[in-house]
Amino acid sequence: xxxxAPESLSSVTENSSIRLQAVDVRIDERSxxxxxxxxxxxxxxxxxxxxxxxxxTTMLRVLAGLQPISGGKLSMPSLDMTRGEVGFVFQxxxxxxxxxxxxxxxxxxxxxxxxxxxxERLELGQQRLSEVQIADAADLMPxxxxxxxxxxxxxxxxxxxxxxxxxxDEPFAALDDVLRRQLGQLVVTLCRQRQLTAxxxxxxxxxxxxxxxxxxxxxxxxxxxxxxVAKEKxxxxxxxxxxxxHERIYLAMSGGHV
Amino acid sequence: xxxxxxRTLRDVLPVLVLAIFVLFGWTFAAxxxxxxxxxxxxxxxxxxxxxxxxxxxIGGFVGTGIAAVAGLSVAFVAGLLMSIxxxxxxxxxxxxxxxxxxxxxxxxxxxxxxxxxxxxxxFRTVALVTTVVCLFPIINAASAGLRRVEPEMSxxxxxxxxxxxxxxxRLQMPASIRDLVVGLKTAAxxxxxGAIVAEFFVGNGTRYDGLGTLMSGWxxxxxxxxxxxxxxxxxxxxxxxFGLINLLTRTLLSRWVK
Numbered sequence: 001x002x003x004x005a006p007e008s009l010s011s012v013t014e015n016s017s018i019r020l021q022a023v024d025v026r027i028d029e030r031s032x033x034x035x036x037x038x039x040x041x042x043x044x045x046x047x048x049x050x051x052x053x054x055x056x057t058t059m060l061r062v063l064a065g066l067q068p069i070s071g072g073k074l075s076m077p078s079l080d081m082t083r084g085e086v087g088f089v090f091q092x093x094x095x096x097x098x099x100x101x102x103x104x105x106x107x108x109x110x111x112x113x114x115x116x117x118x119x120e121r122l123e124l125g126q127q128r129l130s131e132v133q134i135a136d137a138a139d140l141m142p143x144x145x146x147x148x149x150x151x152x153x154x155x156x157x158x159x160x161x162x163x164x165x166x167x168x169d170e171p172f173a174a175l176d177d178v179l180r181r182q183l184g185q186l187v188v189t190l191c192r193q194r195q196l197t198a199x200x201x202x203x204x205x206x207x208x209x210x211x212x213x214x215x216x217x218x219x220x221x222x223x224x225x226x227x228x229v230a231k232e233k234x235x236x237x238x239x240x241x242x243x244x245x246h247e248r249i250y251l252a253m254s255g256g257h258v
Numbered sequence: 259x260x261x262x263x264x265r266t267l268r269d270v271l272p273v274l275v276l277a278i279f280v281l282f283g284w285t286f287a288a289x290x291x292x293x294x295x296x297x298x299x300x301x302x303x304x305x306x307x308x309x310x311x312x313x314x315x316i317g318g319f320v321g322t323g324i325a326a327v328a329g330l331s332v333a334f335v336a337g338l339l340m341s342i343x344x345x346x347x348x349x350x351x352x353x354x355x356x357x358x359x360x361x362x363x364x365x366x367x368x369x370x371x372x373x374x375x376x377x378x379x380x381f382r383t384v385a386l387v388t389t390v391v392c393l394f395p396i397i398n399a400a401s402a403g404l405r406r407v408e409p410e411m412s413x414x415x416x417x418x419x420x421x422x423x424x425x426x427x428r429l430q431m432p433a434s435i436r437d438l439v440v441g442l443k444t445a446a447x448x449x450x451x452g453a454i455v456a457e458f459f460v461g462n463g464t465r466y467d468g469l470g471t472l473m474s475g476w477x478x479x480x481x482x483x484x485x486x487x488x489x490x491x492x493x494x495x496x497x498x499x500f501g502l503i504n505l506l507t508r509t510l511l512s513r514w515v516k
Contacts, residue, residue, distance in 0.1 A: 061413075064413075064417055065416075065417070066413055066416055066417065084418060086417065088413065088414070088417050090410040090413065090414075091410070092408070092410050093410075094408060094410025094411050094413075094414060096411060096429070096432070096433075098432045098435075107414075107428075108414075108418060110428075111414075111415065111418040111420050111424070111428070112418045
């Protein structure tokens with residue numbers, strides 16, 4: 001499966017700004033990521049897929065600066081974490097239960113070092129809530145929101161600082177299929193509007209193919225395949241290429257076992 | 259569907275019936291075996307004693323109440339500060355926490371005489387003993403609360419490189435309120451016990467009068483009816499403190515505690 005990787009990699013590396021070179025991560029003497037080398041294209045949506053425990057979330061945490069690396073090099077030029085230039089949507093919504101939806105959304109503006117008047121912060125928060133289609137829920141407390149609404153608020157919170165990089169860690173894992181699809185499309189729309197670089201961890205192969213421009217396949221702490229989805233789709237009929245891509249990703253994830 | 263009044267009656271009625279049954283049985287036992295008043299006075303005699311000594315009882319109720327609230331307040335502030343210091347300096351927590359556990363295991367009757375030597379036969383000593391008794395549940399609850407932060411919330415604050423002061427104020431303190439309330443309720447019950455036990459040692463021969471001093475005086479004079487009235491008063495004091503904390507948390511902290 002890895003035979004096609006260099007070919008795909010070349011297309012992914014074009015216009016890239018985030019670069020990992022032989023990155024190792026060890027946690028409690030256990031090797032979680034092993035010599036990861038890749039680049040992420042700016043303004044594109046990239047999915048990280050792979051079986052449970054393969055290191056997807058760790059890789060996302062490395063990019064967010066939440067997990068130190070044990071070896072190798074990570075270059076992320078021109079991103080200031082303290083000014084909210086990186087947004088993160090976690091697997092669980094992680095809303096602060098003592099703040100209402102709007103206060104939760106504007107929280108990053110209070111936390112990162114930006115001097116904005118309160119009225120402006122509230123306006124920005126309200127705008128983000130409208131974009132994720134829960135404008136009416138601004139005054140509601142997290143316990144009054146459904147799971148889908150909480151996740152929408154979480155997405156709005158990640159976008160409120162207008163980040164340059166958006167990281168999403170299986171954000172739709174706990175949602176039903178209909179909501180998954182709706183929120184997936186919503187995230188794509190919001191990212192495209194902003195020409196945002198987004199990296200999303202997902203279990204779903206179909207979701208990765210549908211939503212992303214590039215797919216990075218991981219297994220046992222290593223990258224085993226990288227695919228330029230948009231290019232692959234245009235080179236063949238959409239339905240046919242989707243089926244082929246699905247099969248290719250599945251085989252890479254499973255190590256060739258059917 | 260039953261009305262709220264019916265539901266309340268259904269809840270209260272069994273309690274009232276049992277109380278009447280116990281009072282009747284008590285009266286019956288005292289008169290059937292012709293027990294002396296100094297051994298077991300009837301409930302009516304206790305009520306008469308309560309009326310006769312009402313001024314002493316009210317004074318003692320207020321005195322013990324003030325000592326309990328003072329000790330509880332000092333324990334709350336000191337316990338919270340110690341928990342914060344333990345949270346920021348884990349090595350100190352490691353070194354000191356076993357000694358904090360001793361607060362729970364050292365019997366209050368053993369330390370009260372020592373504190374009298376240091377602090378004298380004063381109100382201050384009563385409040386000090388109460389503080390020692392209340393400190394452990396507060397530290398225990400506050401320490402657990404400060405650490406009870408969901409990983410996503412913690413990651414969010416890490417993402418924006420929030421300093422430990424802001425993390426404490428914006429995340430850990432609000433997240434620990436529920437635990438603090440539980441600790442405060444436990445400590446409220448203990449505070450009345452601590453104050454009364456301290457008054458047993460401190461009370462006689464000083465200007466300070468609490469329920470504990472009244473109890474030890476009436477016990478020496480075998481005034482069992484007044485002694486039982488004082489026991490009822492101390493129970494009411496414990497209930498009042500517990501109720502006040504409940505009311506306080508429900509009104510002021512409803513956003514956090516729900």
